[in-house]
Amino acid sequence: xxxxxxxxxxxxxxxxxxxxxxSASLWVYTALxxxxxxxxxxxxxxxxxxxxxxxxxxxxVLVGGYRPGGTVGNVVLGVxxxxxxxxxLAGPVQLLPWLRKRAAGLHRWNGRxxxxxxxxxxxxxxxxxxxxxxxxxxxxxxGVSLNGLLIIASAALAWxxxxxxxxxxxxxxxxxxxxxxxxxxxxxxxxxxxxLIHQAPVGIGKDFDGPFVxxxxxxxxxxxxxxxELYLRAGDQKGAAMxxxxxxxxxxxxxxxxVGIFGAFMGMWLPHFxx
Ligand code: HEM
Numbered sequence: 001x002x003x004x005x006x007x008x009x010x011x012x013x014x015x016x017x018x019x020x021x022x023s024a025s026l027w028v029y030t031a032l033x034x035x036x037x038x039x040x041x042x043x044x045x046x047x048x049x050x051x052x053x054x055x056x057x058x059x060x061v062l063v064g065g066y067r068p069g070g071t072v073g074n075v076v077l078g079v080x081x082x083x084x085x086x087x088x089l090a091g092p093v094q095l096l097p098w099l100r101k102r103a104a105g106l107h108r109w110n111g112r113x114x115x116x117x118x119x120x121x122x123x124x125x126x127x128x129x130x131x132x133x134x135x136x137x138x139x140x141x142x143g144v145s146l147n148g149l150l151i152i153a154s155a156a157l158a159w160x161x162x163x164x165x166x167x168x169x170x171x172x173x174x175x176x177x178x179x180x181x182x183x184x185x186x187x188x189x190x191x192x193x194x195x196l197i198h199q200a201p202v203g204i205g206k207d208f209d210g211p212f213v214x215x216x217x218x219x220x221x222x223x224x225x226x227x228x229e230l231y232l233r234a235g236d237q238k239g240a241a242m243x244x245x246x247x248x249x250x251x252x253x254x255x256x257x258x259v260g261i262f263g264a265f266m267g268m269w270l271p272h273f274x275x
Contacts, residue, residue, distance in 0.1 A: 143217025192263025
């Protein structure tokens with residue numbers, strides 16, 4: 001029988017590391033498909049209505065949406081929606097390691113566009129929430145506002161670390177920023193996953209202010225941030241157990257993400273284009 005030299009044998013920690021990274025990649029590619037679907041919906045629905053001069057169609061979805069004569073608020077909302085497409089397309093591109101290695105210039109420029117877009121979209125969102133409102137109650141307003149403030153802070157910290165060439169710190173803040181920017185997307189897929197699991201709108205409430213909506217208003221970005229911290233800590237540790245646990249958790253979350261994307265696509269986005 002052929003003997004494998006000890007140095008060439010795969011160590012348990014290395015195998016666990018590989019499994020964790022593969023699970024993370026699977027999640028990223030699944031999310032990429034879901035975010036493309038979201039960007040396509042925003043571009044086609046809001047962009048299509050705007051190009052046709054039918055701005056009032058925006059209010060089929062929006063609660064504090066388009067108001068005839070309310071020029072400043074309408075422009076701010078328009079900028080918010082336009083940047084929603086830009087940021088949703090630009091974000092996942094930053095996560096592809098092969099692109100980062102082969103096209104460092106693209107990574108840098110796309111990153112700058114992404115961070116500026118993240119700050120402007122959040123400022124526009126804060127203005128829209130507190131001048132026109134949004135679906136749901138106080139929890140939704142406070143939840144999404146905190147999301148916006150955390151986006152601005154993370155963008156500034158990721159940028160500062162990149163300028164200081166502290167690339168490990170930059171990577172960590174950039175990953176946090178990506179998950180925070182994805183908060184509104186997580187909200188939609190999380191909501192549809194929950195409804196699909198229960199086969200009913202449990203905890204949603206008549207005014208979209210039920211206990212589950214209040215939970216998700218914060219959970220849509222705090223839960224992804226907590227999972228990311230687990231992933232980063234597992235990567236920092238020498239042992240294999242935490243990496244295997246994280247790999248398993250990421251596989252389950254990939255399945256949940258895929259089901260949530262399916263639910264949001266079929267239940268929230270596609271119906272706007274059905275004849
Ligand atoms: C950073 C990533 C964000 C993206 C990609 C994004 C995307 C969107 C999209 C697509 C809509 C239209 C609703 C729909 O069709 O589902 C929307 C509406 C809105 N967003 Fe954002 N958003 C982001 C962040 C924020 C933040 C941080 C805030 C608040 C601080 C905010 C406040 C709003 C408000 C107030 C509306 C109008 C809601 C209504 O009238 O019912 N957004 N956003």
